[in-house]
Amino acid sequence: MTALSRLRAGELAGAQRLDLSAGLTEFPREIFDLADSLEVLNLSGNALSSLPSDLHRLHRLQVLFCSDNQFTELPEAVGQCGRLEMVGFKANRIEQVPASALPPALRWLILTDNRIDALPAALGQRTRLQKLMLAGNRLQALPESMAACGALELLRISANRFEALPGWLPSLPRLSWLAFAGNPFDEAAESKAMDAQPTPAIDWHRLSLKHKLGEGASGVIHEADWLQPDGRHRPVAVKLFKGAVTSDGWPHSEMAACIAAGTHPGLIPVLGRVENHPASSAGLVLERVDSSFGNLAGPPSLQSCTRDVYADDARWSPDTALRMARGIASAVARLHARGILHGDLYGHNILWNGQGDCLLGDFGAASFLPRDDAVQSQALQRLEARAYGCLLEELLDRCAPADAATQALLAGIRSRCLDDDPSARPLFAEIVAALAAQ
Known part of the structure; x- marks a missing residue:
């Protein structure tokens, strides 16, 4: 029985979290039956393009995920939810972010991989904002008002159209985690760094992939063996990049940084770049980390x-x-x-x-x-x-x-x-x- 069926049958009474991914084109009104308990609502992976104007009836709602849908605008109804702290609309078609769509208690906003070219000045009035993820949009600037975002700690503006970093950005008192690669002002530095650190090409056909060691936003890491000229098999790890923009930015920027880092005892050595992958996927061959780590x-x-x-x-x-x-x-x-x-x-x-x-x-x-x-x-x-x-x-x-x-x-x-x-x-x-x- 699906979550939607259980919701409509009244079996989820008192639920604090609801996950619905069922090709929805309309917001199920039965969700309001959970108004007195629902704190986390995940509607990612549907075909939604709007939310009801009375969304604020979910008066306990703190977290809203609507990624991988068909929104073209951040819904104004979101801004009427008084307790809403975390808002995620990754990988939609959003072009507009109205000031009225920003909830007053906002702490964490995810608008990665959309079509946004400007943000409202009201963002600088969200004084609780700690985490702002904007990679993969069309931004050329941030609102000057954001210089007042004293609580902001993490900012992702990679893979946009910035010609320069905002001058006030390094002065934010709590900013600690910043990503800005893949913008016009950073491209020359990325290319120069790659050229300065030549990396051997390793033929895909000399790599034998085994089980998956891990997976992140940008790619999948596999245990592998690398066939050496003398016939020996060297244990390595292979990271294959997914190619699409991630929450942090472009995978090719990650690849460039890994290569440019060079060797150090506290870094995982890069042995080479994958070439001749059958799907033309980019990849790196890394030293295998001991299993004790x-x-x-x-x-x-x-x-x-x-x-x-x-x-x-x-x-x-x-x-x-x-x-x-x-x-x-x-x-x-x-x-x-x-x-x-x-x-x-x-x-x-x-x-x-x-x-x-x-x-x-x-x-x-x-x-x-x-x-x-x-x-x-x-x-x-x-x-x-x-x-x-x-x-x-x-x-x-x-x-x-x-x-x-x-x-x-x-x-x-x-x-x-x-x-x-x-x-x-x-x-x-x-x-x-x-x-x-x-």
Whole structure:
């Protein structure tokens, strides 16, 4: 029995979450029977182009997903929902975003992969906004009013039409995770970085794919064997990119950043690019990571919004925390020195082996720093320092009591990285030096 059938039969009374994907062309009015309980409504994967004007009757609604539908405008009815915090309309045909469509309590807005060329100034009045995902649109600018978005922590504006970053952007006090690759102003830097780091081509027919190791927004990673000239099989991992714009931007930008990063103990080595794929899919051949490594954390939840979710039993010693802090800082310093902003410095993008050895991965949100503007480049690097401060905070929260020196060192760096004045934050070369002194 489908969820829609159960809804119409009255079997979902009291439900707090409802997921309906059934080729819907109209909003089922039976949803209003759940008005006193429904908090999360997922209508993604239908053929909807409008929502009812009385949507606000769902007075407990906090999360609304309407991705992969046929909306051409963000419905004004959305803006009338007083408790609505998270709104997702990815992969529609949206061209217009009326000011009246923005709910007053908005914290998380996803408009990825649409046709939007302008946003309303009212977005700057949503003072609770923490997460804004706009990759894959036609934007050339952001409203100047957004300089007042002091709570904004994550911003995705990759794969748009920006000729320059907004000048006020690096001054936002809490911005930590920024992606802007795939815009006209970043294309030259991306091409130059690729040219500076030649990568061997690996023939698809010499790769034998096995089981899937993982899948992200931009592609699928497989365990594989690579046939060597002497007949041996080298164990590797192969990431095949999906080709479409993701929540972070274009897969080719991720591929360029992975290659340009070069080698470092805290990064997964890139061995080559896949060529001669039968479907012409782009791909990278990566060093196989030892099976002792696993994700440090899980991605943010609907509740945590911008912060990772750790296992309840996640704990480590002070020495392990210090080792992780050093390894990740060193890897990020390497990226910055190579002109790369990671853009997604999170625990869920870090692999670790339980002993403190770490590998920083997932370059889907990576962008290239402006080589000809040292002031802007350093300002962007200091945004990433805040992300590192959040990571240190999470490491310290799950760390056994440390000796006074270690505690003071990590807490001091954390505080500096989380400073609300971005210009007061340290660059990663300074962070690495401070950690090495302990």
